[in-house]
Amino acid sequence: MQIGFLGGTGIEGKGLAIRFAASDVSVVIGSRSRERGVETADRYNTILGRKSIQGMSNQEMLACCDLIFLTVPPQQAVAAIQSVHDHFRKGQILIDVTVPMLFRQGRAEYVEQEGGISNSEALAKHLPEGVQLAAAFKTIPAHVLEDNAESLNCNIFVCSDSEEARGAVIELAGILPAVRPLDAGNLITARTLERMTVLAVNLNRKYKKKGARYRIEGL
Numbered sequence: 681m682q683i684g685f686l687g688g689t690g691i692e693g694k695g696l697a698i699r700f701a702a703s704d705v706s707v708v709i710g711s712r713s714r715e716r717g718v719e720t721a722d723r724y725n726t727i728l729g730r731k732s733i734q735g736m737s738n739q740e741m742l743a744c745c746d747l748i749f750l751t752v753p754p755q756q757a758v759a760a761i762q763s764v765h766d767h768f769r770k771g772q773i774l775i776d777v778t779v780p781m782l783f784r785q786g787r788a789e790y791v792e793q794e795g796g797i798s799n800s801e802a803l804a805k806h807l808p809e810g811v812q813l814a815a816a817f818k819t820i821p822a823h824v825l826e827d828n829a830e831s832l833n834c835n836i837f838v839c840s841d842s843e844e845a846r847g848a849v850i851e852l853a854g855i856l857p858a859v860r861p862l863d864a865g866n867l868i869t870a871r872t873l874e875r876m877t878v879l880a881v882n883l884n885r886k887y888k889k890k891g892a893r894y895r896i897e898g899l
């Protein structure tokens with residue numbers, strides 16, 4: 681299996697890429713600049729201590745990966761998809777991690793989308809036919825992902841309107857140690873997940889921590 685990152689050069693892509701590569705998954709970092717993709721992959725490989733991550737342009741990454749994380753800023757998600765629209769292939773699964781929020785007076789606030797829908801639902805309409813969308817990994821802080829020495833010890837909520845995509849992403853998430861992926865149902869659940877992230881960010885601020893994340897008891 682080879683997973684890719686559309687915009688894998690930021691902190692969220694970094695944490696996920698290194699965690700999956702450390703679990704022996706083949707990883708490709710995509711970037712708008714091939715050079716930046718290669719240079720970023722080299723840096724991640726140095727952290728990993730082995731050459732498990734490749735760097736490419738986003739277009740090249742889409743040509744060789746079936747499961748692709750969308751790890752760009754939330755307000756750039758549609759533009760990012762549109763810029764490589766014709767390079768997607770039928771059967772690919774896009775995993776959206778974006779959370780639209782802003783900071784006002786020291787607090788995180790959710791950025792409401794028109795019609796009250798989630799960022800995931802908003803970008804779904806821009807995907808080429810045959811590409812399936814899942815929303816997942818939205819509630820894990822990048823700072824935790826980035827510190828590979830820290831056990832994740834949490835749940836990952838996966839939602840999608842495609843049962844096949846949900847199953848594939850649950851299987852993928854289950855590769856990570858100390859992670860229990862949960863089937864969170866249809867894509868509409870992304871509305872809840874995105875807001876849960878805002879709560880976690882504000883709890884971090886209140887309690888002066890960086891690692892607030894979710895673990896459900898009773899399941």
Ligand SMILES: NC(=O)c1ccc[n+]([C@@H]2O[C@H](COP(=O)([O-])OP(=O)(O)OC[C@H]3O[C@@H](n4cnc5c(N)ncnc54)[C@H](OP(=O)(O)O)[C@@H]3O)[C@@H](O)[C@H]2O)c1
Nearest residue numbers: 687689690691692711712751752754756760778779821822
């Ligand atoms: N930080 C957290 O704790 C956290 C938690 C959960 C979810 N998230 C979500 O994770 C996502 C990524 O966060 P981040 O902080 O890693 O993002 P970031 O560093 O701001 O951006 C990641 C990469 O996106 C690419 N990019 C930017 N604008 C683009 C555009 N118009 N088209 C295509 N690519 C573009 C850039 O890569 P190139 O210039 O190399 O192309 C950039 O390095 C966000 O949506 C955020 O909401 C973050």
